[in-house]
Amino acid sequence: MAVPARIKALSFTRLGAALGVAVLATFGLAGTAQAATDYVALGDSYSSGVGAGSYGNSGDCMRSANAYPQLWANAHAGTTFKFVACSGARTGDVLNQIANVTSSTTLVTVSVGGNDAGFADVMTTCTTGSDQTCVNRVNTAKTYVNNTLPGLLDNVYGKIKAKAPGAKLVVLGYPRFYTVPGSCSVGLSDTKRTAINSGSDTLASVLSARASAHGAKFVDVRGAFTGHNICSSASDYLHSLTWPIVNSYHPTVAGQRGGYYAPLVSAIG
């Protein structure tokens, strides 16, 4: 049966438009195929999302449905996502996590170094000891971060790049914990809070330098946490010393979204 020319023309126009949209969606305006992201999320508890709840069946690794890697995967349809970050991970543990990175991986995020630097011991010492004991412990940690951590990070970032030379590698840092002086009247002294914040700054500068040396992008989260850290007026992005103890000094649900996910999206889309 003959199709009237007017209807035929209309159909072809609509088909053409639909195909055009499909082609644009597939290849983008530049004409290159936009393959779906193959994303592997590595790292410690700041990446697994300790403190943000909803850990599903991830056991001791405490991988949260509210953690920034999961938020990024949810927002990018079609992403192949391997979430292997784990609470308590040090650089040596992340070397094992790298087994999940392959030559087809296109995006890797990682936060690591805080546990190597003795984060838990620093916080315990600063909570229980004198100002001077706390300052000394932080200084020991800073010496470690400046002298020993760079080599450990080079090994981690280098191995990731070797397994996935084409992947974008994003290194995320850690927040300053405190506003000083702030609106907290109990707990640590301002001297201790200032010392701990300076430990965060030392970590940020070493993480940034080692990331740059490997062609990785460093996402500095300190700015996003400002005004939301402990003793700030909002004080909503970080748990202070709390129960369960493991949540202490870790991002809340709001902290994962506003402090980590938002700067990650600003950095890579």
Ligand SMILES: CCCCCCCCCCCCCCCC(=O)Oc1ccc([N+](=O)[O-])cc1
């Ligand atoms: C120069 C270092 C000074 C250290 C004080 C400054 C801290 C700012 C940076 C915080 C880094 C925290 C990284 C730790 C992430 C992590 O995995 O935490 C843990 C979470 C849970 C456990 N655990 O054992 O259950 C152990 C550790």
